[in-house]
Every structure is written in C-alpha cells, then in structure tokens.
Amino acid sequence: MVRLTFYGGINEIGGNKILLEDGEWRLFLDFGFPYKRHKLFYEEYLKPRSGAGLLDPLTMGLLPPLEGLYRDDLVTPGLWQRFQDIPTYRRLDRVDGVLLSHAHLDHSGHISFIKDSVPVYTTAVTAFIAKAIQDSGKSDFDQQVCYFSPTTRERPTGWQQIAHLTSSNTPKEQRQFCLADVTPEALSPEAKEFWNWGFWEKTTRQRGLVSCPLSSHTQCSFDLRCFPVDHSIPGACAWAIETSSGWIIYSGDLRLHGKRAGLTRGFIEQVAKLHPKALIIEGTNAQREANVSEQEVYENGLKAVSGAKSLVIADFSARDVDRLLTFLQIARDTGRKLAILPRDAYLLKTVRLLEPEIPDIAHDDNIVIYQETVASRSPNIWLRNIYDEYDSKIVLAEDVSTAQDQFILCFSFFDLNELPSMRPRAGSLYVYSSSEPHDEEQEIDFRRLHEWLKHFGLRGIGLPVESDGEWQIPDGEKGLHASGHASGSDLLEIARQINPEVLIPVHSEHPDFYSEHLSGEVNVILPDVGGTIEL
Ligand SMILES: [Zn+2]
Numbered sequence: 001m002v003r004l005t006f007y008g009g010i011n012e013i014g015g016n017k018i019l020l021e022d023g024e025w026r027l028f029l030d031f032g033f034p035y036k037r038h039k040l041f042y043e044e045y046l047k048p049r050s051g052a053g054l055l056d057p058l059t060m061g062l063l064p065p066l067e068g069l070y071r072d073d074l075v076t077p078g079l080w081q082r083f084q085d086i087p088t089y090r091r092l093d094r095v096d097g098v099l100l101s102h103a104h105l106d107h108s109g110h111i112s113f114i115k116d117s118v119p120v121y122t123t124a125v126t127a128f129i130a131k132a133i134q135d136s137g138k139s140d141f142d143q144q145v146c147y148f149s150p151t152t153r154e155r156p157t158g159w160q161q162i163a164h165l166t167s168s169n170t171p172k173e174q175r176q177f178c179l180a181d182v183t184p185e186a187l188s189p190e191a192k193e194f195w196n197w198g199f200w201e202k203t204t205r206q207r208g209l210v211s212c213p214l215s216s217h218t219q220c221s222f223d224l225r226c227f228p229v230d231h232s233i234p235g236a237c238a239w240a241i242e243t244s245s246g247w248i249i250y251s252g253d254l255r256l257h258g259k260r261a262g263l264t265r266g267f268i269e270q271v272a273k274l275h276p277k278a279l280i281i282e283g284t285n286a287q288r289e290a291n292v293s294e295q296e297v298y299e300n301g302l303k304a305v306s307g308a309k310s311l312v313i314a315d316f317s318a319r320d321v322d323r324l325l326t327f328l329q330i331a332r333d334t335g336r337k338l339a340i341l342p343r344d345a346y347l348l349k350t351v352r353l354l355e356p357e358i359p360d361i362a363h364d365d366n367i368v369i370y371q372e373t374v375a376s377r378s379p380n381i382w383l384r385n386i387y388d389e390y391d392s393k394i395v396l397a398e399d400v401s402t403a404q405d406q407f408i409l410c411f412s413f414f415d416l417n418e419l420p421s422m423r424p425r426a427g428s429l430y431v432y433s434s435s436e437p438h439d440e441e442q443e444i445d446f447r448r449l450h451e452w453l454k455h456f457g458l459r460g461i462g463l464p465v466e467s468d469g470e471w472q473i474p475d476g477e478k479g480l481h482a483s484g485h486a487s488g489s490d491l492l493e494i495a496r497q498i499n500p501e502v503l504i505p506v507h508s509e510h511p512d513f514y515s516e517h518l519s520g521e522v523n524v525i526l527p528d529v530g531g532t533i534e535l
Helices: 035-041 055-059 105-113 124-136 189-196 261-272 294-306 321-333 342-352 381-389 397-402 413-422 440-456 488-498 512-518
Strands: 002-008 017-022 025-031 097-099 120-122 177-179 223-228 237-243 246-250 278-282 312-315 337-340 367-370 407-410 429-432 459-461 465-467 470-472 502-506 532-534
Touching (some): 017 237, 025 105, 120 124, 120 223, 237 261, 261 488, 294 429, 321 337, 321 342, 321 407, 337 342, 342 381, 367 407, 397 413, 413 440, 440 459, 488 512, 502 512
Parallel strands (some): 246 278, 312 407, 312 429, 429 459
Antiparallel strands (some): 002 017, 223 237
16 A cells, blocks of 8 residues: 655645655655745844754644654654654654655755765756755755764753753765656766766765666665656656555646646646646646746737846846846847856856856857955855856946946846945836745835835836735736746646546645646545645
8 A cells, every 4th residue: 555645745845755655665755945944033133043852843733753864963852752742643663765856955855854874865957956956055954965064962961961952063965866867877077077066085074976876776666767857947857656555746846837747748648648646736826827838928028138238136046047047038029138146057057057048158158257345255155166266257246337238137026235335327227037925025025026126216017006905917918927837727627638547736725726626537646734635
C-alpha cells in the first residue's frame, strides 16, 4: 500500500512537503518554506533563532515533528521529548530522497533542515539556480538549500550556560544533488567549477553532482521519471513515481500559457499514457479564468516604455528569466540598455552555463550592470567576481541620472533606496510587472511604493491600487504580468487529459475547485494538513 502524507501545501500557496511511502521506501515531494504560516508569526526583525536549531520551527508548526529526518547538529538537548505527544510526531529513520520540482523557496527552502545524507533529485538548472540564489543571498539558516555550515554545541559556563548553537567558522558542507536530466560528466568545466565554487578549503565537505538513478533500480525501488514543465523560473519539472499501487504524478508548479508551454504539453501527453493512479496537482490560479501571455506582456510593455520620456524602472522577479528576456527585447526595441543588479547578472550567467541560448552579458550591447551607490568596501567574493568579470559593463547612479532616457532599470520595491542618488526627471515611468499583493505585509509595501512614486514624480503603470479594501490593477493598465501558474480552465484541461483515478489538489487556497468541476469524472480527495491518504 502507498501512503501520502501532506505536511505542507494544504489550503496554502507553497510550503509543499509531501511524504510518499511505499513499503519501507520513502520520498518527499518538495520540502518548501511555508511563507504563509511563517508570516503569521515572523517578519524581518522577528525571525526563528538560528541558535535554537530546530526548536523554533518545530514549536511554531513550521516543520513537521519527524524525528530522524533532520540534521543532528540542529538538535538541542531534550528536543524530541517536547514533541513526542503531538499527533503528527513520528520517527523517520529512513528517507530515500527529496524530489524537488523547482528552485522557488516555497518548494525548496526547508531542505536546509534535512539530513545531508538525504539526496535531492532535481534538474541541473534547478540545482544551479538554487546555488546561485544561496551564493548571492542572505542565506538565513532556514534557507540553506545547497550547503550549510553545521552548528556546534557550545558548553559555556556561568551566565552563558544556555543551550545554544553556533556555526561560526565551521566548515561548509555541500548537500548531495542528483541530476535527473543531465549526466554530470557531460557538464562543461565551467559548470562543474560553478557547482564547486566556494568550497576551496580542505576542511569543507564537498559533494560533486551525481546522476539520478532514474529507472535503474540501483539505489531506489521506485521507477522515477522527471518531466520538464513551464513555470516562472527555468528548470521546473514534474515527477512520475511508479509505486506498488501504480503511477503517482506530482505536477510541481506549471502553466500552459508561457513561452515554454510545449514542455508542459509534452508532460501531459506522456504521463497520460502511464494511466496514473493519482495526480497531485497545484491550483494556485484555480479561480482565474484566463491568463495574460508573455507575448502580451512584451506588447504592453513595449507600448508603455515607448511612450516614456525619461527613466524607466521595470519591477519583476529576475528569477523569472523569461520576463528578463522580455524586458531585454523591449530595451533593444526602444534603444535603451537594460540595467540589471549584480545578483541578477550572477543568476543569468549561471543559467547560461546550462542553457547557451541565454544572452552573454559580456557580449550583449543592451545589458549593463547597475552598481549600488553605497557599495561595501569588502563585497562578498561572488559580487567582486561579477564586478571584475564585467568591469566595462558597470553603470552607477550618476551614469543613469545623466542619461535617463537610455535605460530600463530592473529594480524592485527593495531597491528604491537608489532613487535619491538618481533623481528621476519628469516623464519617468515605473512599470509593475510582478504579482499582486497576497497579504497584509505586501499591501503595506504597496502603500509605500505608491508614496515613493508620488514623491519622485514617477508615473506608475500596472500597479494595483486600493479601492474598498481590494487591491486591483486599474483597467487599461492590465497585461503587464504573466503568471507562473495555469488558469482554472487550463488546470481542468491538464487534469482531464492526464485522467488519473484520484486527483489530490495542493498549493491552492481553493482546492474544492477541482471537486466542484470534476465531480463524476475524477475522484478528487482533499487532504488535511498532516493527514494521510492511502492508495
Ligand atoms: Zn513556483
């Protein structure tokens, strides 16, 4: 019998943590960061204490109490005694791997806590993006997906005698990633070098990339298949797992209206032939009837930017490489340069190691790199390398300020601090090409964003505005963002074509959408948080 237990991703968008058990074999389908629950308790200046290891995330219900699954170095004395009475408590001494669908942190973040002996199976692009995000990010202890510094338990005396963990100066350990779509031997020397970058000291535990033993049955009793799909980040995949009860399909996040829709169509076609027992499918946009396409974003963006007399700021997630390329094309078509931030340059350079059709920053006349005005005297090594490698491509606030009609700046809300150094002139434009606010904290940020624009006399386009407590993009300014998730009608099409015996919705605030629309066609089962479905 196969058991599926849903520790996250139920009635929420993201935080997927699904345990699949078949006899003694166990796999997790994603192990994501639960943003919604995290934000209930925490914010920028109130975060789980890294020195308390697993205590905070377990106590606050951010992690399931599964003894044996997590890194030993994060276990404080007496930790598990506190959780043994919780109904979802279990000992899990053996887990054979995590199947990771893509590098968005709501799917990957909490891999940080899992024992490093548990391998992560994913695509090469996802592994590389996960590392680029970690190399160039703040890397809080609960988002260290690819590597971490194990903590040591200090045994101080006197007033310092509180149980706490510290990770200063301990050697970094790399997690084992198993690539599902590329043999590591086939990677270029530059790509291999990127994976090992940052692990120079002899004391570090380096783990090279290995192939995923797909279908080989050598390390895993499951027959696994990995299908590339289209989503708002490159490298996304869906999984098919052959179990003793039949094939189980896990969609990850996907869409049918993006530039790589053909990948999603190929996935649907191939898994339909497996006559799956179960389909675990996302439902982020279940209630949306139709989606804007990337081509429409290009057309609307081009129209808006063409009409701008001075500076243009484009606000979108740079991890959405398709969007970055859309704005690069708009920059070309309007005779401007796309100024990206160093971390976006690092990501683009990383994806290019695996997808050579991605533009080369060094040789693309329309890409420059914006260096923040108050840069640190001793930048991180990755950042220094970017400045060195693309020395001739660096622009400063002054360069932008004196030639405002020559640039499209790729900024988000969190980069607005650069505006005082730039003083946008009349006729400047802020193009909002990102998702709408989903929670109160983001609504507060939107209010601030509107104030910034008002203060600097920037015209905003595509920005949600509040009316009667609802945040909506004004009619006539829509069509500047293409979602990473399939619309309701596309989701139903995907479900009907795959035609599983059982459909299990996850990653959705409206899971009953499927039972409402597919009754009489497919058996839809709505799982509870921490609940188990037996197949
Ligand atoms: Zn995603």
